[in-house]
Amino acid sequence: MTAFTPAALTDPVPLLQGLLRCPSVTPKDAGALALVGQALETLGFTVTSLPFGPPEAPTPNLYARLGTARPFLCLAGHTDVVAPGPDWQHDPFSGHVEGGWIYGRGAADMKGGVAAFIAAAARRLRQGPLEGSLAFLLTGDEEGPARHGTRAVLRWMKEQGEKPDFCLLGEPTNPGQMGEMIKVGRRGSLNAVLKVPGVQGHVAYPHLADNPLHRLPALLTALTSSALDGGNQWFAPSSLQVTSIDTGNPVTNIIPAQVEIRLNIRFNNLHTGASLQKWLQEVAQAHAPGTEVAVSVSGEAFMTPAGREVALLGQAVEEVTGRRPVLDTGGGTSDARFITAMCPVAEFGLVGATMHKRDERISLASLEDLTRVTQLFMEQLGV
The missing domain is CATH 3.40.630.10 (Zn peptidases)
Known part of the structure; x- marks a missing residue:
């Protein structure tokens, strides 16, 4: 020493x-x-x-x-x-x-x-x-x-x-x-995992399955197209970034049972982690009913x-x-x-x-x- x-x-x-x-x-x-x-x-x-x-x-x-x-x-x-x-x-x-x-x-x-x-x-x-x-x-x-x-x-x-x-x-x-x-x-930081449900099946028999990937365009557009806010005197506008989309599907002939979306929101003092969680849940249910939303806020x-x-x-x-x-x-x-x-x-x-x-x-x-x-x-x- x-x-x-x-x-x-x-x-x-x-x-x-x-x-x-x-x-x-x-x-x-x-x-x-x-x-x-x-x-x-x-x-x-x-x-x-x-x-x-x-x-x-x-x-x-x-x-x-x-x-x-x-x-x-x-x-x-x-x-x-x-x-x-x-x-x-x-x-x-x-x-x-x-x-x-x-x-x-x-x-x-x-x-x-x-x-x-x-x-x-x-x-x-x-x-x-x-x-x-x-x-x-x-x-x-x-x-x-x-x-x-x-x-x-x-x-x-x-x-x-x-x-x-x-x-x-x-x-x-x-x-x-x-x-x-x-x-x-x-800024605050929020990480979220959205699990969009579907029904697994063979790609040749889509009527027997429900492809969760087909609900993603509307959901992702709703999440990313609208500004969360315009910022204020001290903070830049809040930013939502999608970081991962994954089905865990290793093959080409199966419709997946679920798709998982991961995203991060860096947010200003116009929001709280709780208010953003509520917004995510509302958007998810509107465009992909049944979606599970898990949120972790590392700081407000x-x-x-x-x-x-x-x-x-x-x-x-x-x-x-x-x-x-x-x-x-x-x-x-x-x-x-x-x-x-x-x-x-x-x-x-x-x-x-x-x-x-x-x-x-x-x-x-x-x-x-x-x-x-x-x-x-x-x-x-x-x-």
């Missing part, structure tokens, strides 16, 4: 290299959260390991807090990463530094954010004791099913009376340059009001980077969809251009920028 000192932790690069050398591909932790825990204990945080889920394969999580006063800021993120894939220039788990860049799976998404947050805390503590309090909420299951990660930690926090005033999530929010974008909301749409904390975060970003960030709600989902139920949350992190790609990397300059933005935000917030 790496030995840390408070002074050494003010530099995010060695810590990030240590994290990148942990091959923490979901669901494996590979020592990543233990490394974070050691760093935070060095800074004086009380660190709690929170494995949740099945005893034989629990999801690793970590919660750490320093101070008891208000304001209470929580810094959130994850240390798990997606698989690296082949043909990297450098070992994806080496933390290689070259030409002002640091390479590794998770450098952008989002071990770089975790390292910058810890370095910002170390720099703030170098100035003196906290005026408020600071917590870290980190999970090893954001890239995976996310069943026993942040959501489970939030339940535990509620039981313990831990309620932050604001949470900053370090996902990579900037498309191309530091300072471009703060995420203040996210939400938006954090642009209040004092968001304004201070924007000011910190502009002061450090020279760019005034836009407030945005686009992209995929993040653990902010869970955190918003506990406290206001915004996201600001590194440049995400290479996340989940071969040769994922961030510039050392951007890592320093994020560290400085986070420290300045703490100070402006009064932490």
